Amino acid sequence: MASSFRVCGSHMSGRGRVLTQFQIIDRCLQRTFGTNVVAAAQSEAPKKEEIDDREGFKTFDAAQSERQEQAERSVLVSCNSTTNEQRFLKYLSRHGDVKKCFFYESYGTYAVVEFAKQESIASLQEVITIPVVNHECMLPFKSRLLSLRSGPSADLPNSQMGPQCQPQTTMPIQELIHRLSKEESIDQQIISLTESYQLTEENTRLRFLVCSLLKDIAAAYFPECTVRPFGSSVNGFGKLGCDLDMFLDLDSISGRKAKMPKAGLALEYQMKRTNSERAVTQSILSVIGECVDQFGPGCVGVQKILNARCPLVRFNHQPSGFQCDLTANNRVATKSSELLYLYGRLDPRVRHLVFAVRCWARAHGVTSSIPGAWITNFSLTVMVLFFLQRRSPDPVIPTLDHLRGLAGPADKSVIEGNDCTFVGDFSKIPPQSNTQTLEQLLHEFFDFFSTFAFGRMSINIRKGKEQNKPEVAPLHIQNPFEPSLNVSKNVNAPQLERFVALCQESSWLLQQSETSLPDARRSAPTPWGLAALLLPSQVAGLKGRKKRKREPASERIKSLLESLKKNSHQKKSSDPK
Ligand code: UTP
Ligand code: MG
Secondary structure, three states, X not given: OOOXXXXXXXXXXXXXXHHHXXXXXXXXXXXXXOHHHHHHHHHHOOOOOHHHHHHOOOOHHHHHHHHHHHHHOEEEEEOOOOOOHHHHHHHHHXXXXXXXXXXXXXXXXXXXXXXXXXXXXXXXXXXXXXXXXXXXXXXXXXXXXXXXXXXHHHOOOOOOOOXXXXXXXXXXXXXXXXXXXXXXXXXXXXXXXXXXXXXXXXXXXXXXXXXXXXXXXXXXXXXXXEEEEEHHHOOOOOEOOOOEEEEEEOHHHHOOOOOOOXXXXXXXXXXXXXXXXXXXXXXXXXXXXXXXXXXXXXXXXXXXXOOOOOOEEEEEEOOOOEEEEEEEOOHHHHHHHHHHHHXXXXXXXXXXXXXXXXXXXXXXXXXXXXXXXXXXXXHHHHHHHHHHHOOOOOOOOOOHHHHHXXXXXXXXXXXXXXXXXXXXXXXXXXXXXXOOOHHHXXXXXXXXXXXXXXXXXXXXXXXXXXXXXXXXXXXXXXXXXXXXXXXXXXXXXXXXXXXHHHHHHHHHHHHHHHHHOOOHHHOOOOOOHHHHHOOOOHHHHOOOOOOOOOOOOOXXXXXXXXXXXXXHHHHHHHOOO
16 A cells, blocks of 8 residues: 555655644645745754744644634735736835735635735725715715725736736545545645645635624624634634634623722623523624624525524625625634644644544445535544544544543633643643544544444544443544533434445445555546545435445445446556567
């Protein structure tokens, strides 16, 4: 079995291995988390111990704060495809140095402009005008979403190309399959999939900018608020096109609780009272939802879903193309995003495997962006983490209880009575000595869940061990920070059966690739390895039917047989007579 780790000339054991794995994923991280982090890790790699290398990664809070600050210095400008980039930048630079600017397309051409200093935004706002449109009236809310107006002579002549746009969506699945089929090994295929699908640096910036624009709207009521992204936008497992989960953080307002003065005087605010935290959240979201709907430029299709377990405002932000979910009082979810971020940074194989499994699940309709009885991406991610904790004799990642044991006083966190404490500093976590390749891990993932005792057992990443199921739901995955909750409560028996049947079929397919296809691997474009696993399967079409036995017969299998046939033809023709 070829391994990307070996291809890159690494040692497969001891400290050198982890360093080299970091180097492999650096390519991916570079795009998502900026060059500084990666450059630091790469330049130090040959000299320092791996433990120091991990220090090169920012903690979750540090990474978030940096991005938020960057977004505050940025504006979003609607341009057009003939905008003269140089003139545009020259015009903006009258207000201060432009640190970064990129263009993208979403219902038109847009530019994200980051100034070096915050003052530039105020300076710019002094010259921005209000549009005059015949027979229409404007709601006079001024935001950092702007439109560029230019006379014909300011645009580029027809013969010249407009600004180069950065892609904000993933390639279609057929194109991905084609691309993966050309890779040399299954490890390379998995890495290539991550590189094709993960959030880009630009897309991450745009996500933080949309949060910052939303904060400006909410600040009309709550001037000290912050809007923070959580979920796949920041946990390291986001795919281009994923939704933008946001959390309206009012802690700086409500966090300062009054104490009775021992002596002297003190003032406190008079505030309206309600009977529960939930009612407070619903009131806040109701008002902010109304503001987003009435005043938020580019925010369309606003729905207030206030009776959900976690109340939210859902809308589409047209200028970015993001489907947005705004919540309030959702600190536990932010904590689980931080935990996933940490696991993803501990070992590059974690992110690669999660991307591969999520993409595989999506290709077969095991997950969907439409709410229903599907296994969600979050549940799938927890399943992958659990599987990596269960590797024997050496796990790939530690349990959550282990991470809690390593926590210092600054890491202590209790939210609504739930202990959410775990270590945030990567350098305190000793590396694991598991050396398995991505191909081995992917294969074992399918084997593991082909035979998992879903009927009796619950998945628990806190303990890193299956536990007896406390309820009758077909799939039970304990919420890492709210142990009484099952994150996969929505999954019904037929969906779980499909998942298991697909795991069986995929394991079988990988087995064939390992034993019979050493040469066919190079015979692109016939899909093989991971690419073959993404082809439509008959199993995926089974709805509520009886459990399949191990007899896969689908397009995936046909493709495999075809490449086997090709392989034997090639062999015959090259055999000396
Ligand atoms: P999402 O369902 O949006 O998942 O929940 P996601 O991780 O962002 O993945 P995609 O790409 O949108 O499909 C957002 C976050 O809410 C928390 C998790 O932190 C998750 O990442 N969450 C979600 C829970 O804590 N429990 C749940 O049952 C679901
Ligand atoms: Mg999400």
